[in-house]
Amino acid sequence: MAAVQRLLRSSSVAAAGRRRMATSLAPGQAPAAPAAAPAFPFAGAERRRRPAHERNVQWVFLGCPGVGKGTYASRLSRLLGVPHIATGDLVRDELASTGPDAVQLKEIVNQGKLVSDEIIINLLSKRLKKGEEKGESGFILDGFPRTVNQAEILDGVTDIDMVVNLKLREDIIVQKCLGRRICGQCGKNFNLACIDVKAENGLPPIYMSPLLPPNNCMSKLLTRDDDTEEVVRNRLRIYNEMSQPVEDFYQKQGKVLEFDLPGGIPESWPKLLDVLNLEDQQEMKLAAA
Numbered sequence: 001m002a003a004v005q006r007l008l009r010s011s012s013v014a015a016a017g018r019r020r021m022a023t024s025l026a027p028g029q030a031p032a033a034p035a036a037a038p039a040f041p042f043a044g045a046e047r048r049r050r051p052a053h054e055r056n057v058q059w060v061f062l063g064c065p066g067v068g069k070g071t072y073a074s075r076l077s078r079l080l081g082v083p084h085i086a087t088g089d090l091v092r093d094e095l096a097s098t099g100p101d102a103v104q105l106k107e108i109v110n111q112g113k114l115v116s117d118e119i120i121i122n123l124l125s126k127r128l129k130k131g132e133e134k135g136e137s138g139f140i141l142d143g144f145p146r147t148v149n150q151a152e153i154l155d156g157v158t159d160i161d162m163v164v165n166l167k168l169r170e171d172i173i174v175q176k177c178l179g180r181r182i183c184g185q186c187g188k189n190f191n192l193a194c195i196d197v198k199a200e201n202g203l204p205p206i207y208m209s210p211l212l213p214p215n216n217c218m219s220k221l222l223t224r225d226d227d228t229e230e231v232v233r234n235r236l237r238i239y240n241e242m243s244q245p246v247e248d249f250y251q252k253q254g255k256v257l258e259f260d261l262p263g264g265i266p267e268s269w270p271k272l273l274d275v276l277n278l279e280d281q282q283e284m285k286l287a288a289a
């Protein structure tokens with residue numbers, strides 16, 4: 001598999017995830033037992049849990065709205081040959097449909113609130129089922145779980161190897177969210193914000209260059225309806241209230257890899273690969289060219 005060839009270093013990432021987990025458990029401490037889970041419509045209790053050596057990685061990306069989960073999760077998914085499943089994208093697809101839930105969903109999303117666990121689990125189940133039928137193995141989840149209830153449900157049906165928690169200062173996150181644009185034609189994401197924050201109060205400086213679109217996308221750029229300052233601040237408040245406990249949930253299982261973003265993609269990507277014990281051959285070829 002191309003993805004496997006791209007992994008130069010011998011240790012598998014899933015193993016790295018397991019090692020990390022193992023080292024954070026106290027000697028003799030048993031891993032937390034999976035919580036009793038409400039039904040996952042497709043992946044019920046009867047779904048077989050595949051051991052890590054029989055499948056690809058199963059990772060979760062956590063972090064505030066706009067921190068860059070989508071950017072790094074999709075890069076890693078290409079590198080590892082696993083699907084990047086973003087529940088925000090599943091919700092937006094549903095919004096764009098004429099399905100019965102679309103109008104009600106739009107109202108919730110545009111206020112920055114969370115969609116009900118039932119709806120989101122239903123969307124995710126459908127996506128996972130479709131993938132399984134196509135022979136997909138492993139995943140990187142982005143935007144799920146966002147509540148402890150969702151995390152417990154997920155734990156009830158599958159094993160998560162590692163949780164990558166991306167961190168960035170909140171004032172920068174707001175600027176980044178307000179700079180986000182999507183091309184209405186090709187669907188690619190861009191960011192017009194140029195973040196240039198000087199060192200202060202013991203915090204390091206941060207520079208993030210804008211991610212500008214090519215000329216042919218420039219006139220087709222759209223802003224998400226939920227990327228206004230008021231809604232972004234509401235989403236951050238909801239994240240701190242509902243999703244912060246998800247970090248604690250996985251911390252207790254010893255699965256969390258904390259990653260403070262040092263800057264934009266050119267600074268952050270190689271560092272992230274380094275802590276994950278991965279190398280991106282493609283990128284190295286480009287750099288050497």
Ligand SMILES: Nc1ncnc2c1ncn2[C@@H]1O[C@H](COP(=O)(O)OP(=O)(O)O)[C@@H](O)[C@H]1O
Pocket residue numbers: 064065066087088089091108109112113114115116117120142143144145146147150226235
């Ligand atoms: N796991 C989830 N639980 C509940 N609602 C979700 C979930 N994932 C996505 N949503 C809904 O979709 C919206 C957009 O999600 P996403 O694209 O992940 O946004 P963000 O940029 O805030 O990370 C959220 O504000 C929320 O309304």
